[in-house]
Amino acid sequence: MSYVGSRVRPIDWEARTRGETRFAADLTSPQHLYAAVLRSPHPYAEIVALDVSRAERLPGVRAVITTADFPEGITYLHRGAPLSDRPPLAAGVVRHVGQEVAAVAADTPEEARAALRAIRVRYRVRPAPLTPRDALADGARRLHQRVTDEANVAFRLDATWGDVETGGRAGTTVVEGDYVYPSVSHVCMEPNTTLAAWDEASGTVELWTSTQAPWFIAKEVSHLLGIPHDAVICREVAVGGGFGSKSKASEHEVLAAALSRKAGLPVLLELSREEEFGSNKPRHRFETHLRTSADEHGTLRLFDADVLVDNGSYSHMGTSVMRVGMITLGSMYRPDGARFTSRLVDTATQPGGQFRGYGTPQVSLAVESQVDELALRLGLDPLEMRLRNLGPENETTLCGYDVTTSRLGDCLVAVREGLDWDARKTAVATGAAGGSSSRGLGVAAGMHGSGAYAYEFANRSDAAIDLFADGHVRVRHGSADAGTGQNTILAQIAADELGVDLADVEVLSMDSERTPFELGAWSSRGTHMTGSSVGQAARELGDQLRALAEDKLGGGPVTLRDGRAVAPTGEVDLGDLVGLSDAAEGDVLSHETSYVLEGTEMISTGKDRFNLSPTYAYAAHGALVDVDRRTGKVTVLDYVAAHDVGRAINPTAVEGQIAGGAAMGLGAALGEELVREGGRVVNPTYLHYAMPRSADLPSIRPVIVNAEDPAGPYGAKSVGEMSIVPPGAAVANAVRDAVGVRITELPITPDKVVTALAEQEGRRRHHGLWRRPGRWWVALLRALYPYGLHHVLHHWGTRLGRGVGPAGHRPPAPPEVLRPGNLDAVVAAVADGAQPIGGGTDALVERERQSRPAPVLVSTIGVPAMRRIRSEDGALLVGAAVSLAELEEALPPELAFVADAVRSIASPQIRNSATVGGNLAQEKRCWFFRNGFSCYKRNGVTSPCYAVTGDHRFQHAVIDGHRCQAVTPSDLGTVLQALDAEVVLQRGQTTRRLPLADLYDGPGELALADGEIVQHVVVPVPTSGRRGSFRKLALYQGDFATASATVTASVDDDGTWHDVRLVLGAMAPTPWRATATERALEGTTPTVAGVRRLLDRELDRHAHPLPGNGWKLDAVAGLVEHAVEDLLAQ
Amino acid sequence: MSALRRRTDAPATAAAATPLVTLVVNGRSVEAPASRPLARVLRDDLDLTATKVACGRGECGACTVLVDGRPTMSCVTAAGLVRGPVETLEALADEATDLREEFADAGAFQCGFCTPGQLVHATALARRADELVGGDDLPGAVRARMSGNICRCTGYQAITASVCAVLERRAAGATSGPSCGHADPEEAAS
Ligand code: FES
Ligand code: FES
DSSP states (O other), X not given: OOXXXXXXXXXXXXXXXXXXXXXXXXXXXXXXXXXXXXXXXXXXXXXXXXXXXXXXXXXXXXXXXXXXXXXXXXXXXXXXTTSOOOOSSOOSEEOSTTOEEEEEEESSHHHHHHHHHTOEEEEEEOOOOOSHHHHHSTTOOOSSOOSSSSTTEEEEEEEEEEOHHHHHHHOOEEEEEEEEEOOOOOOOSSOOEEEEEEETTTTEEEEEEOOSOHHHHHHHHHHHHTSOGGGEEEOOOBOOOOTTGGGSOOSSHHHHHHHHHHHTSOEEEEOOHHHHHHHSOOOOOEEEEEEEEEOTTSOEEEEEEEEEEEEESSOSSHHHHHHHHHHHHHHSBOOSEEEEXXXXXEOSSOOOOOOTTTTHHHHHHHHHHHHHHHHHHHTOOHHHHHHHTBOOSSSBOTTOOBOOOOOHHHHHHHHHHHTTHHHHHHHHHTTOSOTTEEEEEEEEEEEEESSOOOSTTTTEEEEEEEEETTSOEEEEESSOOSSSSHHHHHHHHHHHHHTOOGGGEEEEESOTTTSOOOOOSOTTOIIIIIHHHHHHHHHHHHHHHHHHHHHHHTOOOOEEETTEEEETTEEEEHHHHHTTOTTOBTTEEEEEEEEEOOSOOOOOTTOOOOOOOSOXXXXXXXXXXXXETTTOXXXXXXXXXXXXXXXXXXXXXXXXXXXXXXXXXXXXXXXXOOOEETTEESOOSTTTSOOOOGGGSOEEEEEEOSOOOTTSGGGBOOOTTGGGSSHHHHHHHHHHHHHSOOOOBSSOOHHHHHHHHHHHHTOOOOOOGGGOGGGHHHHHHHHHGGGTHHHHHHHTGGGGSOXXXXXXXSOOOOOEEEOOSSXXXXXXXXXXXXEEESSOHHHHHHTTTOSSOOSEEEESTTOGGGGOEEEETTEEEEETTOBHHHHHHHOOGGGHHHHHHHHTSSOHHXXXXXXXXXXXXXXXXXXXXXXXXXXXXXXXXXXXXXTTTSOOTTTSOSBSOOXXXXXXXXXXXXXXXXXXXXXXXXXXXXXXXXXXXXXEEETTEEOOOTTOEEXXXXXXXXXXXXXXXXXXXXSSTTOOOSEEEEEEEEEOTTSOEEEEEEEEESSSSSXXXXXXXXXXXXXXXXXXXXXXXXXXXXXXXXXXXXXXTTHHHHHHHHHHHHHHHHHHHO | OTTOOOXXXXXXXXXXXSXXXXXXXXXXXXXXXXXXXXXXXXXXXXXXXXXXXXXXXXXXXXXXXXETTEEEEGGGXXXXXXXXXXXXXXXXXXXXXXXXXXXXXXXXXXXXXXXXXXXXXXXXXXXTHHHHHHSSOHHHHHHHHGGXXXXXXXXXXXXXHHHHHHHHHHHTTOOOSTTTTTOXXXXXXX
């Protein structure tokens, strides 16, 4: 059979699905120390003093390294001088929050982390620009000496391609605008991890490291350590996702190696998730100003762009990311001309790095948005418009690409058919979608190379094949399969060329000593380069085998099949040929070869057009979205991703790359963004970084159009990066189609949609603050924040506080965890100062940020009485230790809306552990408070609330915010208030009962006396006729509410409402009841619009939003509208 | 190299401060400090490294194990708060043979780092196949249930499809794993 082109299982599926595959952090041998990294807390500061002596003396500490442990002035090579600017550890200056300052290796992770606190660093903090605009402003601090003549411009690229004069004249319809693609994180599920083992005798270091490109790791690590390239020996290890990030050094590899050298023992350095988000190198943020023109036939005539690329604090691949981004203007379409200026701008933020798509998604957002705008102006169907502008095959593009095959037209047609485009377009045009939801269709196209000739030798790939006497085959290549399926397709290729069973082919990758030269898996080069070299190696070995067989069998022709060499005169097992070869060593016959790609051009200075790649892949993506005009929530209902990949070597793997890349692109389109405050990432956690969960994604339907490119190995082109390019514009175009507003800055979160819709409809809110003296003090404070108050509190006030996280140089003592079997013991422990907990899922995480975490935790889950749900007097008595999952299962149909609320909380796994009491009592969710900021609530009264000037769009109070803007996070605490639930509290032997509403006296803060615990919750079960609904707006499935609304009412047969409860969550420090609206609805027969009017009036009277969260008032009113509709329909 | 406390013995500090509790892991009784996160007990003390840690904060599902049959985030579960026998992928792999094969056929994993968590969770769902398949929107239900298991590689499509396919087959009575559906956890572990 032919494996190439077939759907085969990953060759290592059995081990991987059994969990037997070892990633770097899973290795038990060699035994090792644990490392931790001290990072800069400041965006820019001079290091005045750095003293590690105390840390070195601590028990368990084996090595501490600083810049002094590296050759003076050494920097990462990256793309070479003059942009080689980053030292392995800060040398006198830190230029971003999170930059590595020192590193420690110790016997345990706890000792390593504690030792970091014993390192004394004196910083002299200096102001520095945090955005490209600030960096370009007069007087901005220069972060580096650069060779351009503009301050903080690391690199500038200007180009004029084609005939811009003609294009400018002929382009009669022009659109112009600014587009922003934010900084997003790769979020590889495996954190960057390196196990390094230095060998003193040989002066070499072995690395088991999560990388896509071992060769580059060896190159950088050897350079920084001052040892030969081949003294750094990478070993094969499983790699948990790369997406570009691991195609170059991730700045931890050399630290592990240097620590191992200094300690004389192996060292494991595993980054935390917070380090991954907050310190590693995300996608470069692009601000693209674009002007596009077309003629009356819809032919594109000119692209004219001015682009700022946020380089961050050091130059990694910014120059080439920018270059590849700009190429978008001259690659896929064929306007008369394209012209651009682009600047790579230094800012004191985490540096950008290589990310799947490499600049193309960013510029593509602008281009593909404007193609749609032009189509709209010209009255053309946007898909048709693209079909009219396809670039030809076998021609050179404006940017210098020698295009071979292109099936972009087929991709567009596949989208048209897959989404039933024409019929839906008509339906959409006639307003088929009803109610508050509008549907829209969007399409976007894209193009990407199959490996770029970005470095010397990037046009070369070596590979080796071994045939063993037992007949099995081994492919050896120096690249790394971080999950792309590369090893499997290489095995498929080798199996076909040698006529052996796929099960008889194994693959060895990564190993520096045992695999030949290969630059690695980046720039979508895996399939083309190693596919070609392995194919060539196998073919050449096959020739040797055929010759050997012909000799042995006395004639030919010989074919290789089923593990045998078959000639008309007889046949022989392949393994038996090994011994017949002079070249065989022992029982193995090896063949190594070198594939050199012809016809591409290496990136060089002084030129702006290159044919970078042997083939070019294309795609068109189409999205059907639903936009909730009330809440701004965009839901992708259907998604077709049609790709020209040439011939798919393994269609299942290709579809996986398409769906995975599209999902990642949809994440950036709809939620993902690294948010920073003062240069520091605010959302370095899965909880706060809104990436899609399973329920957030539509069905993504990959389509592989029928194609074959003779220039590719076995007809194949690339796929891995292509799939992330179109989603941003596809969704933006669909949203524009749905509701008529054009969002130009990703992610398209509800705030942007609601704000744009309010503008479109001419809606404004008036809060009449001048009539509310009670708010004047808060308003004054807020007004002073940007005028120095924030600065003073941040720079000086924070020094006075309690601190964040543990103090001291020893590992904090782990808490005592108690799980008594009876209530009295729990109460007694709490009376003694123990912290009461339920499943502990929040408490264990929270204590990492507390300066003095409770030494004793006492859980309620061992108390049978607290784990029961009983019915009594028409109410459910829910023990505080009942898990959320148990609660959900026990709720009667009358309380279905409470079950809805429970199901929206966190994840099923957390709901299995987390308890009702724990949920009610959980800490506030503010991302500043939770993620290590020394804020007012965390650190003390002299500290600022970072939400006032920071990003407060989603989580902060719109009503009643005072010095802290956080809200009570518990959905349960909100929804149960609409049932007039009560809580029973116990302290010693006394119990008291109070309305749930009175349980909260601040954001996530309980009105409990010392030693008091929540014993159970009394949830009245509504009698018939009472209806309820819970609605929540969240950024992803399981996120905390950005806003929630619960409405309950007793509804008479004639539709009159009584005892209305309207509780809003995440709007105020504690769940907020719209009492005026409730009263006004009493005894009426409400309409949706009527409730909205009443509520709007009440919200306007009470709200005091921050500059960026007033939209939540519209959103929550929209949720109430939904809930009222639910009630009317019940 | 006795100074290196990798695996087998816990850091002295942790051992000293909290009493030991007894857990049943894959059918085997083990002792662990009460405050130690279950994920660390599994990975560092017992070398059961199928369970991964990608966040350590209960937010991603990579560390999902079954506790008393229920999917649980082992990274934020203190050993002292474990309420029943623990099953990890090492012990569930045979029971999950049909799931594992379906995952491999459908492309439901790429890098495989999230996969143990996905499979453990899916195994728990598969035990309840009859009930879940009876509902009206199986893919929707599976997506909602599996939303605590982040995957960055696959875009979830193939995972959802695989789990649905296996659930439907199990509900229809077809079994391909050796101990499909009704495995006694203790027995599967031994
Ligand atoms: S590692 Fe436990 S949930 Fe992420
Ligand atoms: S397969 Fe890589 S994260 Fe899921």
